[in-house]
Amino acid sequence: MITMDNIIREGNPTLREVAEEVCLPLKEEEIVLGKKMLEFLKNSQDPEKAEELHLRGGVGLAAPQLDISKRIIAVHVPNSDPEIAEPTLSTVMYNPKILSHSIQEACLGEGEGCLSVDREVPGYVVRHAKITISYYDMDGKPHKIRLKNYESIVVQHEIDHLNGVMFYDHINEKNPFALKEGVLVIK
Numbered sequence: 306m307i308t309m310d311n312i313i314r315e316g317n318p319t320l321r322e323v324a325e326e327v328c329l330p331l332k333e334e335e336i337v338l339g340k341k342m343l344e345f346l347k348n349s350q351d352p353e354k355a356e357e358l359h360l361r362g363g364v365g366l367a368a369p370q371l372d373i374s375k376r377i378i379a380v381h382v383p384n385s386d387p388e389i390a391e392p393t394l395s396t397v398m399y400n401p402k403i404l405s406h407s408i409q410e411a412c413l414g415e416g417e418g419c420l421s422v423d424r425e426v427p428g429y430v431v432r433h434a435k436i437t438i439s440y441y442d443m444d445g446k447p448h449k450i451r452l453k454n455y456e457s458i459v460v461q462h463e464i465d466h467l468n469g470v471m472f473y474d475h476i477n478e479k480n481p482f483a484l485k486e487g488v489l490v491i492k
């Protein structure tokens with residue numbers, strides 16, 4: 306099972322590499338890895354498990370954060386409505402690719418955090434508001450989906466990890482909270 310000990314931190318060169326595409330059909334070990342990444346996210350969001358295993362909460366994780374330079378990400382985004390148990394997005398994506406995106410931009414109003422960054426880096430991380438992506442799932446099935454709001458931000462953050470990009474690379478150094486006209490601030 307993945308714990309925080311398996312997650313590499315900023316300074317490790319793997320976080321700045323461009324990760325390799327995986328080949329189809331997926332290797333058994335790549336499928337098992339995907340399942341373990343998703344399990345980590347679910348555990349990290351479970352109060353008991355997170356406390357027991359000393360996990361930081363996350364909704365996304367990329368293989369390079371496990372020192373595995375492969376284009377694999379996992380996302381498990383709970384529904385903001387606590388009444389709804391079903392997550393809004395829960396999947397492992399192999400070779401995710403942004404096919405197109407909105408002109409409109411968006412950012413999380415509270416800024417972004419990263420399991421590989423053990424410090425708060427304040428500031429708006431401005432990203433595409435909406436994206437259309439393609440990816441393969443654990444069964445090797447191709448998908449093409451459109452994402453917006455929180456899910457769109459999370460997937461962009463994780464795809465950045467596959468390209469050696471950290472969230473704070475996007476923060477305006479002069480004024481971290483500078484916002485251009487029309488940028489959607491997601492609560």
Ligand SMILES: CNC(=O)c1cccc(C)c1Nc1nc(N2CCN(c3ccccc3Cl)CC2)nc(N2CSC[C@H]2C(=O)NC)n1
Pocket residue numbers: 349350351361362363364365366383413415416417418419420425426427458459462463
């Ligand atoms: C500096 N201010 C902040 O960090 C920040 C501050 C406030 C709010 C937000 C919204 C912030 N921002 C932010 N909060 C998150 N979580 C909120 C807590 N949550 C969680 C934690 C515990 C149990 C269950 C859950 Cl659900 C896990 C997810 N996650 C991300 N990111 C950036 S995109 C990838 C994603 C990620 O998984 N990072 C590890 N950003």
Ligand code: NI
Pocket residue numbers: 418419420421462466
């Ligand atoms: Ni991250």
